[in-house]
Amino acid sequence: MPDPSPNRRHILKLVVGLGALAPLPLWANPLPTVEDVAFDPDIPVLGNPDGDVTIVEFTDYQCPYCKLSFLQLSEVMKEDTGIRLVLRDWPIFGEISRNAALLTLASNSQGRYADAVHTLMATRDRLTFRSTANLLGEAGIDVERARGDLAAGQDLLVGLLARTAAQASAFQLQGTPGFLIGKALYKRGMTADDFRKAVAQARA
Template identity: 85%
Template sequence: MPDRSPNRRHILKAVAALGALAPLPLWANPMPSVEEVAFDPDIPVLGNADGDVTVVEFTDYQCPYCKLSFLQLSEVMKEDTGIRLVLRDWPIFGEVSRNAALLTLAANSQGRYADAVQTLMTAREKLTFRSTANLLDEAGVDVERARGDLQARQDVLVGVLQRNEAQASALQLQGTPGFLIGKALYKRGMTSDDFRKAIARARA
């Protein structure tokens, strides 16, 4: 029997609002500036908010290469405290990914965004609507509150994903992950050594 609970309907409504948008042709998405990609007031910052190098990752919580790259970058961030990390959710794997992205963004109002990201990025199980809720709950997120926040701020949070998709298209990313480090674009997964070299080049 389908789940007709109000919260589930609100989530699906937000997902549908995003999914209903037809992809724009490349020429319709103007090339974003580095500042537009790296400094979005509606996206929480991880790492050092005042860091001297910004790493932007276009990511999907169901993308295994995104997760591997995130773990590699996390190792680098333990030794380099000057990194400012921005995750631009680009849920190319469908509704479950969009749901995870929206709920994680909504968890920021509880101060649990970083915990939610860490949990979903390190999860080995396949994501579903239910497993996403369970994982976020384990991360300390009040999922019902997050769903309420998503309902209240749907235009803002869905707008974040819309901007992310438009920027990924303008940058001609073929999929996730993609990285903007300083002013250089990398259209692939990266190792810890790759990150160290890219960050050094951004600082040079």
């Protein structure tokens, strides 16, 4: 079977954990392309925007495993400046998670998206609508402005969450987190060493 063309590079393999690559079942096709998932123009980029390896995390700000994995990945990114990070918000824990995702995305108009992400990922407390606003405010985000920007751009941001949910469904993710690293999908939380190995595999 010939390789797909560069502009239609489908994800050909799924990785469960860090085991061997397994072919996709035929009924799972067609999957979103790597470009669809990793280069969505509506998602702000963290890390090196020109990095040679893109990591996509399907995440929920109330998912403890997402937070642990994100903190582990942050440590790896301090030593590896070639990583481009994209967070795909998949708020599976309800409206509070959805609110946190939308406000964080809306904070990008203030240039504070990274601050919002790191703040919510670092908190160990269960989020509420009020605590989300308080945490973002403490991080320097103008929450009222973010709410206004969210109202103005609601169709775009809600559409973004819908695209992410559809991709997660296509990949048969059972929950968060999930990671697309290069062209391999990992369906669990990951440690710093896991990320180092996956990044090395993507570069190879």
